[in-house]
Amino acid sequence: MVRLSLWKSILILLVCVLAAAYAAPNLMSKEKLAAWQAKVPSWLPTKTVNLGLDLQGGSHLQLGVGVDVTIRDNAENFATSLRGDLRDKKITYSSLRPALQGFSLTLRDATQADAARQVIRKIEPDIVFDESANDPAVIKAAFSEKRIKEIKDRTIEQSIEIVRRRIDESGTREPVIARQGEDRIVVQLPGVSDAGKIKELLGKTAKLGFHIVDQDASMTGRAGVNGMALALKENPASKLVVDKRPLITGDMLEIAQSSFNQNGQPVVTFKFNGIGTRRFCEASTANVGKPFAIVLDDVIISAPVIREPICGGSGEISGNFTVEETTQVSLLLRAGALPAPLQVLEERTVGPTLGSDSVAAGKKACLMALLFVIIFATTVYGLFGMFASIALLVNMVMIMAVMSLLQATLTLPGIAGMVLAIGLAVDANVLVFERIKEELRSGRGIIASIDTGYQRARITIIDSNLTALISALILFSFGTGPIKGFAVTTCIGVATSYFCAIMLTRLMILIWLNAAKPKEIDA
Amino acid sequence: MIIKLLPLIPHDTKIDFFGHRLYAFIASIIIIGGSLLCLSVKGLNLGIDFTGGTVIEIQVQQDPDLASLRKQLEGLELGEVPIQEFGSKQSLMIRLRQQEGGPEAQKVAIDKVRVVLDETFGAGTVDYRRVEFVGPQVGQELKKAGLLAILIAISGIMAYIWLRFNWQYGVGALLALIHDVVGILGLFSLTQMHFDLSTLSAILLVAGYSINETVIIFDRVRETLRKYRKMPMQEVINYSINSTFPRTMMTSGSTLLALLALYLFGGMVIQSFVSALFIGILIGTHSSYFVSSPSLYYLKLRAEPEAVVQG
Numbered sequence: 152m153v154r155l156s157l158w159k160s161i162l163i164l165l166v167c168v169l170a171a172a173y174a175a176p177n178l179m180s181k182e183k184l185a186a187w188q189a190k191v192p193s194w195l196p197t198k199t200v201n202l203g204l205d206l207q208g209g210s211h212l213q214l215g216v217g218v219d220v221t222i223r224d225n226a227e228n229f230a231t232s233l234r235g236d237l238r239d240k241k242i243t244y245s246s247l248r249p250a251l252q253g254f255s256l257t258l259r260d261a262t263q264a265d266a267a268r269q270v271i272r273k274i275e276p277d278i279v280f281d282e283s284a285n286d287p288a289v290i291k292a293a294f295s296e297k298r299i300k301e302i303k304d305r306t307i308e309q310s311i312e313i314v315r316r317r318i319d320e321s322g323t324r325e326p327v328i329a330r331q332g333e334d335r336i337v338v339q340l341p342g343v344s345d346a347g348k349i350k351e352l353l354g355k356t357a358k359l360g361f362h363i364v365d366q367d368a369s370m371t372g373r374a375g376v377n378g379m380a381l382a383l384k385e386n387p388a389s390k391l392v393v394d395k396r397p398l399i400t401g402d403m404l405e406i407a408q409s410s411f412n413q414n415g416q417p418v419v420t421f422k423f424n425g426i427g428t429r430r431f432c433e434a435s436t437a438n439v440g441k442p443f444a445i446v447l448d449d450v451i452i453s454a455p456v457i458r459e460p461i462c463g464g465s466g467e468i469s470g471n472f473t474v475e476e477t478t479q480v481s482l483l484l485r486a487g488a489l490p491a492p493l494q495v496l497e498e499r500t501v502g503p504t505l506g507s508d509s510v511a512a513g514k515k516a517c518l519m520a521l522l523f524v525i526i527f528a529t530t531v532y533g534l535f536g537m538f539a540s541i542a543l544l545v546n547m548v549m550i551m552a553v554m555s556l557l558q559a560t561l562t563l564p565g566i567a568g569m570v571l572a573i574g575l576a577v578d579a580n581v582l583v584f585e586r587i588k589e590e591l592r593s594g595r596g597i598i599a600s601i602d603t604g605y606q607r608a609r610i611t612i613i614d615s616n617l618t619a620l621i622s623a624l625i626l627f628s629f630g631t632g633p634i635k636g637f638a639v640t641t642c643i644g645v646a647t648s649y650f651c652a653i654m655l656t657r658l659m660i661l662i663w664l665n666a667a668k669p670k671e672i673d674a
Numbered sequence: 675m676i677i678k679l680l681p682l683i684p685h686d687t688k689i690d691f692f693g694h695r696l697y698a699f700i701a702s703i704i705i706i707g708g709s710l711l712c713l714s715v716k717g718l719n720l721g722i723d724f725t726g727g728t729v730i731e732i733q734v735q736q737d738p739d740l741a742s743l744r745k746q747l748e749g750l751e752l753g754e755v756p757i758q759e760f761g762s763k764q765s766l767m768i769r770l771r772q773q774e775g776g777p778e779a780q781k782v783a784i785d786k787v788r789v790v791l792d793e794t795f796g797a798g799t800v801d802y803r804r805v806e807f808v809g810p811q812v813g814q815e816l817k818k819a820g821l822l823a824i825l826i827a828i829s830g831i832m833a834y835i836w837l838r839f840n841w842q843y844g845v846g847a848l849l850a851l852i853h854d855v856v857g858i859l860g861l862f863s864l865t866q867m868h869f870d871l872s873t874l875s876a877i878l879l880v881a882g883y884s885i886n887e888t889v890i891i892f893d894r895v896r897e898t899l900r901k902y903r904k905m906p907m908q909e910v911i912n913y914s915i916n917s918t919f920p921r922t923m924m925t926s927g928s929t930l931l932a933l934l935a936l937y938l939f940g941g942m943v944i945q946s947f948v949s950a951l952f953i954g955i956l957i958g959t960h961s962s963y964f965v966s967s968p969s970l971y972y973l974k975l976r977a978e979p980e981a982v983v984q985g
Contacts, residue, residue, distance in 0.1 A: 346804070350781065432780060494776070496809040498939060505803035507732070512941030520935035524928045531924060556910040564875040567947075570932060575886065578925045582890070585921045611893040614838060615886045621834050630823040631816060637875040641882070 157660055163654045167545055172196045173552035203562035203636060204499070208506035209341040213497035214353065218334045220491045221251055221306040222299060229275060230254050236270050253278070253293030261288040295532045308477060308491045309334055316486035317352050328614035342625045344502045353493050356448050357483035360397030361431070364454055368392035378534045381444070382471055383451045391451055398434045401429030407479035407484035417477040418469040421484065436460040499628065513566050520570070521547070524577060532584055538659040539580035542651040546576050549647040550640065559643070562636035572644020575619060579652030583608040597669060605657060612652065618647050681754035691915045692908045692971070698964030702853060705957065709860020716863050721870030724817045728770040728784060732791060737763050743794060748787050766970040772810055776942055780807050820874050829884055842973040844893050847885060850966035854884045857957040858950065867946050876950050883929070884958025887922065890965045894918050895970060907971045915963055926959060
């Protein structure tokens with residue numbers, strides 16, 4: 152049918168007006184936009200297109216979370232509680248070794264195997280026994296897959312939380328921190344042109360502990376089962392043996408700040424929370440005259456001697472710090488320790504000048520491309536070419552509007568996707584016009600030609616658009632980074648171009664037909 | 675004169691595309707053979723996205739003395755440090771290979787390079803436009819993910835065409851897609867342009883353009899077969915290509931014009947990207963005319979299912 156019902160025509164125009172309105176905020180200056188956003192409700196057009204970090208400048212970091220470390224920690228804790236429980240049940244063993252995801256236990260008496268298994272099950276129901284061992288006295292077990300996944304998930308969640316706190320404390324604005332895949336975190340920092348500082352902040356676990364020093368073992372340098380030898384910060388060559396279990400851990404601190412002591416040296420001052428205060432009071436009372444070590448990430452910062460019970464709930468850490476160091480350490484202590492070490496696997500930092508250059512060049516190129524295409528189409532198709540050009544402009548506006556509404560991110564490859572969409576939009580109009588011309592040449596009337604032209608071309612356009620859409624959707628779900636950016640704009644562009652070519656151009660032709668009532672069209 | 679027709683877009687052409695297929699096949703064989711040869715001999719100039727490593731892009735205020743800068747950077751013992759002018763004399767791209775010793779070592783290496791650059795050009799005058807580091811693990815993953823995405827997308831396209839048309843069309847489209855992808859890979863190998871993640875989007879763009887062209891011709895073939903059941907296949911193909919010829923000229927014309935605008939005004943960074951697209955679109959049109967369409971003939975596509983005689 153060559154006619155369009157009135158409500159359809161109104162709907163088409165309404166969509167165009169809405170598109171223009173929702174694309175409009177992209178033209179506003181930053182200040183005006185902020186004022187506008189503050190004034191009106193959020194369902195009104197207030198959003199702009201999100202520029203990717205490659206266009207606005209900023210830093211993208213992909214971090215690998217060392218989940219293996221937490222799994223091993225869990226296995227070690229498990230082994231510790233198992234030792235106690237086995238002792239209680241009087242089950243003797245010759246060795247108990249934690250493995251990567253579990254442990255291996257060798258009993259002295261194989262007949263106690265069932266009892267041992269019961270003990271194990273009681274501590275941790277989610278465990279899988281390895282039955283391949285031939286020796287009945289050897290029990291090998293590992294965490295179940297479900298349990299491993301739980302540990303991993305919790306580690307990642309905690310890490311994200313700590314990363315967020317650290318970045319917030321550093322004063323970076325609007326960071327995006329998200330999990331990616333099984334054991335990765337992606338951090339996006341718009342506007343950050345030197346990621347070095349952030350990387351330094353994220354590179355430290357910041358595990359703080361106060362440990363009692365084993366003086367005898369330190370003399371011989373031999374650490375027993377319950378001790379560990381750690382290097383001193385001031386003199387990495389010399390080591391002290393400290394008790395494995397800390398008296399106090401970093402999470403018992405309430406406040407940590409960078410400050411100076413009486414001698415004017417930079418120090419970190421801190422306050423314990425309730426549990427911390429009580430624990431340290433008890434421990435310091437019991438250990439007067441002995442040194443204790445303040446350990447940060449397995450390095451002894453200092454090892455002061457306890458002169459008297461410390462029950463005030465506050466203290467300071469000194470250790471030949473610079474001011475930068477105390478600022479950083481106190482920030483890390485405030486934000487908390489990471490459950491597992493992080494590793495920077497990927498970093499992409501785009502400076503502000505490159506970003507704005509890319510945007511400027513992209514804008515100019517797009518405008519010139521539009522201009523070239525409009526001139527070409529109008530030269531070849533005359534008035535119909537003009538209709539197609541208007542549809543093309545509306546199409547651009549609609550892509551911007553949809554991107555703003557969905558808050559999709561526009562990247563450089565995304566602009567390439569937009570060019571493909573524009574190409575398809577022109578193509579759709581060309582297909583229709585060529586079909587109309589063919590019909591005219593075969594001697595049909597104007598109205599009939601336009602009618603069949605649209606009908607015939609529509610099948611082709613749907614086929615070609617669906618092919619593009621299918622591949623774009625697949626690329627969106629399987630692709631990463633730039634490929635995704637390309638897929639997003641292609642998807643949106645294909646959808647809008649179908650509307651513009653089939654609905655809008657047709658409406659314009661119909662209005663012209665009614666107004667000009669042409670007797671014939673040269674073809 | 676409402677729908678004008680300029681002589682530059684001819685209509686009613688009766689070019690014997692099918693008859694010239696042998697010459698076109700030779701051209702295709704040269705494209706594919708040359709590409710494969712080039713790929714096996716020279717390979718692709720893979721960027722850090724796939725190999726891992728570091729890229730630093732800087733802009734300085736005076737013309738740099740590349741020879742002495744090279745010497746200084748090689749003195750840092752970070753392995754080979756290629757320096758490349760990037761668009762203009764004052765824009766430089768410096769590449770570092772993956773350093774041994776984990777992320778810390780990368781950071782140290784980048785800092786060392788920064789010190790040298792700041793000393794050479796004066797601190798504060800060097801604009802670090804881009805610093806990218808990709809670990810070896812991520813590089814491997816990106817390679818796999820990119821390849822997988824393209825393969826699945828190509829199969830998706832083929833499946834759609836198969837369902838919507840006929841299996842012969844699906845195979846024809848697949849052949850054309852392989853032709854285009856190998857051709858453009860060959861182009862990147864021949865020119866040794868950097869092959870990175872955004873290059874993948876160039877390949878996708880070309881593939882998308884070419885499949886669009888193919889679908890439009892296929893559509894016409896299907897329609898012609900329905901209209902003229904007795905017409906021999908070679909004539910059907912010729913007729914279909916000729917009747918969509920004005921559309922091809924028009925669409926290719928405007929796309930190439932748009933690319934020309936990108937080339938002229940899009941900045942130095944995307945010039946190589948755009949020229950790759952330019953040639954890619956020519957390869958894509960060639961494949962639609964001379965790979966996917968003739969393959970319908972060889973795959974013995976017929977108008978009616980019952981017309982396919984057992985034999």
